[in-house]
Amino acid sequence: MIPESFIQDLLARVDIVDLIDSYVPLKKAGANYAACCPFHNEKTPSFTVSPSKQFYHCFGCGAHGTAIGFVMEYQGVGFVDAVKDLAGRAGLAVPEAEGRGGHEEKPGQMRGLVEVMAKAAAYYKEQLKRSPRAVDYCKKRGLSGEIAARFGIGYAPDGWQNLQAVFPDYNDEALRQAGLVIDNDSGRRYDRFRDRLMIPIVNPKGDIIAFGGRIIDQGEPKYLNSPETPLFEKGRELFGLPQARHALRETDTAIVTEGYMDVIALAQNGVGNAVATLGTATTATHVQKLLRQVDRVVFCFDGDNAGQKAAWRALENSLEALADNKRLGFVFLPAEDDPDSFIRSRGKEAFDRLVREAMPLSDFLLRELARRCDLTSSEGKAQLIYEAKPLLHKLPTPLLRLQLVKRLAEASGFAQGEVERLCELKSYAPPAPPKARRAAPSLSRNLLRLVLQHPELAARLPVNLLAETPERAALVRLQAEAAASGGRLTYATLRERLRGAPEESLVDQVAGEALASPFDTGEVTEEFNDCLEKLKEGEHKRAFAELQAKVQRLGVNGLTPEEKQDYLRRLSSPGNKR
Numbered sequence: 001m002i003p004e005s006f007i008q009d010l011l012a013r014v015d016i017v018d019l020i021d022s023y024v025p026l027k028k029a030g031a032n033y034a035a036c037c038p039f040h041n042e043k044t045p046s047f048t049v050s051p052s053k054q055f056y057h058c059f060g061c062g063a064h065g066t067a068i069g070f071v072m073e074y075q076g077v078g079f080v081d082a083v084k085d086l087a088g089r090a091g092l093a094v095p096e097a098e099g100r101g102g103h104e105e106k107p108g109q110m111r112g113l114v115e116v117m118a119k120a121a122a123y124y125k126e127q128l129k130r131s132p133r134a135v136d137y138c139k140k141r142g143l144s145g146e147i148a149a150r151f152g153i154g155y156a157p158d159g160w161q162n163l164q165a166v167f168p169d170y171n172d173e174a175l176r177q178a179g180l181v182i183d184n185d186s187g188r189r190y191d192r193f194r195d196r197l198m199i200p201i202v203n204p205k206g207d208i209i210a211f212g213g214r215i216i217d218q219g220e221p222k223y224l225n226s227p228e229t230p231l232f233e234k235g236r237e238l239f240g241l242p243q244a245r246h247a248l249r250e251t252d253t254a255i256v257t258e259g260y261m262d263v264i265a266l267a268q269n270g271v272g273n274a275v276a277t278l279g280t281a282t283t284a285t286h287v288q289k290l291l292r293q294v295d296r297v298v299f300c301f302d303g304d305n306a307g308q309k310a311a312w313r314a315l316e317n318s319l320e321a322l323a324d325n326k327r328l329g330f331v332f333l334p335a336e337d338d339p340d341s342f343i344r345s346r347g348k349e350a351f352d353r354l355v356r357e358a359m360p361l362s363d364f365l366l367r368e369l370a371r372r373c374d375l376t377s378s379e380g381k382a383q384l385i386y387e388a389k390p391l392l393h394k395l396p397t398p399l400l401r402l403q404l405v406k407r408l409a410e411a412s413g414f415a416q417g418e419v420e421r422l423c424e425l426k427s428y429a430p431p432a433p434p435k436a437r438r439a440a441p442s443l444s445r446n447l448l449r450l451v452l453q454h455p456e457l458a459a460r461l462p463v464n465l466l467a468e469t470p471e472r473a474a475l476v477r478l479q480a481e482a483a484a485s486g487g488r489l490t491y492a493t494l495r496e497r498l499r500g501a502p503e504e505s506l507v508d509q510v511a512g513e514a515l516a517s518p519f520d521t522g523e524v525t526e527e528f529n530d531c532l533e534k535l536k537e538g539e540h541k542r543a544f545a546e547l548q549a550k551v552q553r554l555g556v557n558g559l560t561p562e563e564k565q566d567y568l569r570r571l572s573s574p575g576n577k578r
Contacts, residue, residue, distance in 0.1 A: 002083055004497075006095055007068075010083065011492045013090040016054045016067045023074055032515070038074060038249060039063045050515055053453075054492040057512040064508035066492045069499075075204035076241065076293045079499070085205055113231050116167075116178045117200075117208040123166045124154025124198040124211075131155050134197060137216050141261070142344055147268045150243060151199060156213060158195035179210065179226040196224065199260050201232070201278065202242050212239065212260050212278070223259065225279045235283045238275040238290070239263055245293070247272030254290045255355060256282060256299045257339050258310060265340035270348045274300075274339070282314035287321040287328075296327045298358045303335040312368055315361060319394035322361075329358030362404055365391065370411065381412040389423040401425070443534055444471035449514040450528050451478050452507065455489040457528050458482035465535040471510070474503040 017033055020026060026033040026049060037047035037058040046060035057064045063073065071082040087094045128134050128148070134155040138148060147153075156162065163180060164170040170189065175181045183189050196213030203209050210226035226232055238256075240263040248254055255274040257263055266274040277286060282299070290297050299314045301307035311330050318328055331354045333342050343351045359367075369387050374380030388408055395401045405425065409416045419425075448471045451458045458475075459482040466472045481497055482489050491511070498504045519527055 003095055007496055008493050014067045014086050017049055017051045019067050020049055057515050066495050076289050077204050113178050114207045116174050120180055121200050121208050127157050128155040154198040156193035156196050156198050160190040163191050179229045201239050234278045234280045236285050240275045244273050244275055248293050252294050253296045254294045262339040269343045282317055284317050284321045287318045291326050298329040298355050300331040300339050302338045303333040322397050324397045324399045328361040330364045331358045384412050385422050392423050444469040447531050448510045452511045453514045454524055455494050474506050477503050
């Protein structure tokens, strides 16, 4: 776990305006900066960056966060990777957690391996230019020089130790750790990739972490990937993701294929939002990474039996990553085609139509289950529910799960409640009506806006006086954070402490409101004090009303001595005199 103190230091050193401007050109807009939102399509800028508070907010799609949040969303990486990326920019070393196990990295090891891979990639690119045979193969595949350059395509010549020309110390352990060479049983070292078209696999930061090698003529294996290394874990990486980033934002759809040549061929023909898994089935991590950037993922596999099986594995591994506002679809090509051959023979328009009309996850799931069961028999209908049960349990989306339960009930002849009971699902119940509010929410909303604009005010919040409004939990949390920090609290630090907390969404929303209509700096203290006085006044009236109600029921003698004294004091206060 990364220490909280390091996160604070990192956010203090990284200027969010400089960071975002390196990805999205910003323009000055009053005290803030503005741009068209990088997370959804728009023609009028609604994406605002606050240099004073160090956060961004989009008034169009609601995207909101700090420098860490921006890197996570823009690059599609997790929290730790985002912190490491920003730390590298700031020249900071990320403190490592204790007890990491037996795979400790030596200082600088990862950076050293990245440099080794970059040198190898430069060598392969140079060799492509010198090989008419490899160039001719690219032309036969319909690849232009622009696409070859975009994906960094190269060529590994035939021969056993060609990399020795690049790395004079051919016995360097880093070459083996990077997966570039193999040591056989007799101790002889040779190049892993020989006489293959070389496609670099790039992570979201732009580092080359592995290679895919495609045989040029006949031979086995047709495709050869780098082994897993300290840089490369195939279950987490997607080929073509950095190159697809712009098209993903434009289309809000990611197309997942089985091979990197499919991705390159689709890009060559104008479909830039495709990525590929790397020699492994689609994993939940793959899907989570894509759903951070788009709302729809379409799996496009070959139309043969192997493609059908790959699609089903993708479905099984995707269920846990779903949300009710996200969609998955499946495209099945003709048996004789893969995405590469289909788009080259039939064109972009036909391929785009397939993607638009992709089979929804629910239809594919029910179709496949029905194929496995004889729905004309009682046994087959029982098997349908049996097969569906583990899949329904994986789904975290109550709305989609409810729809699937209804359709399973129709197909099996069971009642909906019976399906839910047999699958051990909790029946859907509408949420309980909200409790009556004891005070108008506008006062609490004002307080939350003031505190988010000036977090140091949180330390003065009288949480015992706060009414049960939607903002109360957030205000209590902010007061606790301010107390823990000794009053030294910035919005960016505060926002990161709330990552994943129940109050996160409300804080994002109200911070956006404060950004759109900020309080004048000179009036903040006065406004805050006025809110506190109203809180005290409201508490006084509530307590007095309770005492009056008790007096009406029991008489003055029904009060305790302390309550009598409090009642007389409140009765004589100016606000209660008649």
